[in-house]
Amino acid sequence: MKKRFTSFAFENKWTTAALLFLTGLLIVGILASWLHPFDPYEPNYEAKLQHPSLAHPFGTDYLGRDLLSRVLAGIPYSVFPALIVLGLVMVISLVLGTLSGFYGGRLDMLLMSVADLFTAVPNLLLTIVIIGFLGFGMENVYAAILLSWWAKYVRIIRGLVHDVKKEPYMLSSRVSGSFGFHAIRRHVVPNVMPQVLTLIILDVSRVILTLSGLSFLGLGAQPPSPEWGVMLLDGKNYLQIAPWMGFFPGLMIFATAVAFQICGEKLRSRFQLS
Amino acid sequence: MLRYAIGRLALLVFTLFLLTLFVFALMRLAPGNPAALLLQGIGAVPDESLIALYEHKWGLDQSFVQQYVTWLLELLQGHLGSSFVTGQPVTKEIASRLQPTLLLIASSFIVTVLFSVPLGIVSAIRENTLLDRIVYGGSVLGLSVPLYWLAILLMLGFGVLWPLFPIIGSGSANHYVLPVAAISLIQGAYFVRMIRSFTLEYKHSFFMEAARARGLRRRILYPSYLLRSMLIPVLTVVGTSFSGFFGAAVMIENVFSFPGLGTYMLDMIYNRDFPAIQGCSLLVAAVIFVLNFVTDLGYYAADPRVRLDKQRWEL
Numbered sequence: 001m002k003k004r005f006t007s008f009a010f011e012n013k014w015t016t017a018a019l020l021f022l023t024g025l026l027i028v029g030i031l032a033s034w035l036h037p038f039d040p041y042e043p044n045y046e047a048k049l050q051h052p053s054l055a056h057p058f059g060t061d062y063l064g065r066d067l068l069s070r071v072l073a074g075i076p077y078s079v080f081p082a083l084i085v086l087g088l089v090m091v092i093s094l095v096l097g098t099l100s101g102f103y104g105g106r107l108d109m110l111l112m113s114v115a116d117l118f119t120a121v122p123n124l125l126l127t128i129v130i131i132g133f134l135g136f137g138m139e140n141v142y143a144a145i146l147l148s149w150w151a152k153y154v155r156i157i158r159g160l161v162h163d164v165k166k167e168p169y170m171l172s173s174r175v176s177g178s179f180g181f182h183a184i185r186r187h188v189v190p191n192v193m194p195q196v197l198t199l200i201i202l203d204v205s206r207v208i209l210t211l212s213g214l215s216f217l218g219l220g221a222q223p224p225s226p227e228w229g230v231m232l233l234d235g236k237n238y239l240q241i242a243p244w245m246g247f248f249p250g251l252m253i254f255a256t257a258v259a260f261q262i263c264g265e266k267l268r269s270r271f272q273l274s
Numbered sequence: 275m276l277r278y279a280i281g282r283l284a285l286l287v288f289t290l291f292l293l294t295l296f297v298f299a300l301m302r303l304a305p306g307n308p309a310a311l312l313l314q315g316i317g318a319v320p321d322e323s324l325i326a327l328y329e330h331k332w333g334l335d336q337s338f339v340q341q342y343v344t345w346l347l348e349l350l351q352g353h354l355g356s357s358f359v360t361g362q363p364v365t366k367e368i369a370s371r372l373q374p375t376l377l378l379i380a381s382s383f384i385v386t387v388l389f390s391v392p393l394g395i396v397s398a399i400r401e402n403t404l405l406d407r408i409v410y411g412g413s414v415l416g417l418s419v420p421l422y423w424l425a426i427l428l429m430l431g432f433g434v435l436w437p438l439f440p441i442i443g444s445g446s447a448n449h450y451v452l453p454v455a456a457i458s459l460i461q462g463a464y465f466v467r468m469i470r471s472f473t474l475e476y477k478h479s480f481f482m483e484a485a486r487a488r489g490l491r492r493r494i495l496y497p498s499y500l501l502r503s504m505l506i507p508v509l510t511v512v513g514t515s516f517s518g519f520f521g522a523a524v525m526i527e528n529v530f531s532f533p534g535l536g537t538y539m540l541d542m543i544y545n546r547d548f549p550a551i552q553g554c555s556l557l558v559a560a561v562i563f564v565l566n567f568v569t570d571l572g573y574y575a576a577d578p579r580v581r582l583d584k585q586r587w588e589l
Contacts, residue, residue, distance in 0.1 A: 117292060122517030124524070125558055132543040132551040133300040205418050216422045217528055217540060229422075235427055236529065243430050250423030257418035265414060 008266070015266045016258040025256060029075035036069035040226050046111050049242045059244040061234060067245065071252050074226035079256055082207040085142055086200050088150050094196065096150075097157025098184055102165065111154065118151035128208070131219050141220045145207065155197060162194040167191075194271050202264035205257035228253050282570045288539050293559050294349065298342050302546050327573035354556070355549035357542075364553035370537065374444045375534035377518045377526065381450060390462040391508060394469030397475060401498065408467060416463020421522055422441025425456040425529040442531045453530050457522045464518065465511055472507035476500055505576045517562050 010016055028035055038044075038056075044064035052059040058067035100108045118126075130144040164170065164187070172185050214220040215229030223230055228249040235246020310325055336344075348355070353454060354364040368448035397409035433441035439451050476482060477500060485499050533535070535554065542550035 034377065115514055121293065121296075121559065122521075124517060124521035125555055125562070128524075128539065128543065129297060129300060129551065129555045132539075133303070133548065135546070209420050210422060211416070213422060213525060216420075219526070219543065220542075221362070232420075232423060232426070236422075239430060240434050241435075243462075246423070246426050250426065251422055253420045254418060254423060257420070258415060261414050261418045271498060 008270070012266065014262050018056070018262040019204060021255065021259045024081060025075060025259075028072055029079060032073050032075055036066070036072045038066035039067040040065060040070040040073035041224060047246075052244050058248040059214045060240065061231075061245050062238055062242070067231075067248055070226040070231060071248055072227070072229065073251070074228050074252075077221060077225055077227040078212055078229070078253065079208060080210055081138070081142065082146070082204055085211075086204060087150075088146060090196065090200050091152055092146075093150050093153030093157050094189070095201050098161050098188060098192075100154065101158035101161030102184055102188060112158070112272070115151040115154050118148070119155065121148075123148040123210075127214070128219075131214070134217050136222070138220055141211065141214050145210065149203075149207075151172055153196070153199070157192060157196060160195055161188055164188050166192045194267075198271055199266040201260060201267060204260040204264070208253065208257050208260070278574055279571060282567055286567050290560060290563055294341070294346060294556065297552050297555060298345060301552065302338065302468075303570075312395050322571065349485040354553035354589070357550050359542075359545050359546045359550075364550050367538065367550065368553055368557060371533065371535045371538045372533060375536060378453055378457070378527070379452065379516075380534070382454045382461065383515070383519055384524070385454055385458040386461045386465060387512060389458070390465035391469055391512075393462075394431055395473050395501070395504065396576060397466070398470045398473030399500075401474065401477070410470065413463045413467040413470070416460060417467060419460060419463075421460050421525050422454060422529055424459060425452070425526055428452045428456055431581060444530075444534065446533050449530075449532075453526045453532060456526055456529075459517065460522060461515065461518055466513070468506060468511045469504075472511075473500065473504060476503050476507075509572050509576055513565060513572060516565050517558075520558060520562075 008015065016263050042065070044060075046064065047056070047066075048062055048064035050056055050060040050064075056066050056068065058071060060066055063068070096111055100111045127141075127144040127149040130147065131140050134143070170183070170187060171260060173183060178186060183231050211220060211228065212229030212232070214271045215225075215227050218233065221227035221230050223234075229247035232246050232253075235243075238245050277528060345355075354368075356363050357367060361368070362413045393409055397406040398405050399487060429441045429452060432438045439448050440446075441452065443449055481503075482495070485495055490499070520536075523534065523541060526532065527536035528540055539554045541552070542554065
């Protein structure tokens with residue numbers, strides 16, 4: 001396992017760079033409150049709207065807050081939620097999809113018709129309808145994303161489990177006495193995991209873009225938060241005076257999304273998914 | 275053909291029906307009393323007796339089923355109710371906002387298809403050349419660019435630093451250049467990505483191998499074998515792209531203060547104007563469902579296997 005990971009990480013310079021960037025992001029995100037040079041929330045009116053300089057590498061915003069500090073403080077608000085939401089999606093759909101694909105029958109039919117309905121409604125529309133009725137705020141955004149993404153994964157996992165079930169090794173495991181839950185745990189889940197993880201990693205960038213996009217529209221995180229979409233919205237309003245205010249948060253979203261996309265593409269070509 | 279079309283149509287109507295149920299139920303689930311919200315919308319101070327009076331007047335004290343049936347009957351006659359905020363019929367408000375959005379989506383769609391479909395196919399045919407790598411790299415980058423950031427950069431570059439185009443409103447053709455550019459670049463990346471991988475799949479498939487083995491020249495092989503079979507995936511990507519374009523339009527309209535359906539929808543979400551949100555979302559959903567229906571009919575025309583194949587619906 002260890003060897004396989006190193007060969008994955010260092011085979012290609014792009015993947016190496018992407019993984020290094022994401023590792024750095026994770027560490028800085030966890031240590032955020034100790035690392036940023038200035039207070040990301042405290043206004044400092046004497047230093048407002050300053051150009052990027054040595055003291056403030058990303059410049060300062062209209063309240064004089066250091067943008068670098070805010071961008072770093074924004075990691076836990078902009079990147080981690082996407083991972084958590086997708087992790088939840090994965091757990092839910094792994095349970096439902098495996099049950100549905102492994103046991104089939106009435107449960108399968110019921111689950112699939114519900115999933116069909118959810119996939120028929122486009123993600124964005126569902127998200128907007130849910131937020132429109134239930135109100136703004138991150139909890140509703142998470143709920144909306146969960147509701148609009150689970151169905152796709154349940155269907156995919158069900159399909160994968162269905163294929164695994166037909167493999168000869170499943171028959172031989174059955175012959176040697178492995179049934180039900182034991183078979184699922186030992187043979188089915190380990191064999192669908194690579195594909196599922198690849199798809200999840202490929203979708204991380206989409207979820208990051210959606211989350212910060214909703215915040216940019218004012219539907220998700222709200223102003224004092226250093227969430228990158230919120231900062232970008234501020235940046236848009238100061239576009240003509242202080243273009244760096246929008247540039248750097250956007251660049252961070254872009255870089256993070258690209259890094260996840262590169263890892264996902266690499267995994268995809270490794271596992272031969274289309 | 276007719277039977278197939280009727281089957282798809284029945285499914286379409288059923289899904290739309292469930293969607294209305296979902297939207298209606300969500301409105302009832304929403305926090306806050308609708309009558310109180312309505313009264314606030316028209317500027318009255320909601321107190322207990324007034325709320326009770328209006329609940330009765332608007333039928334909010336009836337059972338869920340009764341309310342739903344009344345609402346659905348109204349809907350079938352084309353009445354979406356009146357906006358809580360302005361008091362105007364929602365249908366009228368939507369109609370006045372529809373044209374700029376449709377124009378925006380249609381022009382971005384045309385631009386996107388024109389450059390991305392050929393690019394995706396050519397880059398797959400010339401697999402692993404410099405061109406292919408650039409196109410593939412570009413599409414991976416394009417899939418990760420935040421649309422709103424790209425739009426802001428375009429505004430900054432071609433509206434502020436080098437003021438070629440206006441950055442606010444929708445008055446003239448020039449107003450459309452930057453929004454269309456932003457949407458097409460992002461959607462194009464997605465199109466290229468999908469079409470390239472489908473083309474590669476077909477290029478390496480057995481029927482192409484067999485045709486190559488029979489000594490068919492590229493000039494015959496590519497147009498009449500590869501392109502013919504590409505019709506179906508292209509149809510899929512193009513036919514299901516509306517919701518992507520619509521989502522992009524909502525975002526872009528907001529960035530460019532474009533007076534279309536997207537800005538209207540967001541305003542109504544801020545105002546918690548339920549009838550307007552219902553109207554917009556049902557309209558958009560209906561358009562998407564109808565387009566899916568047309569795409570399905572397109573499959574029927576393009577792919578002889580559809581007539582027998584049930585597997586497609588499981589994908």
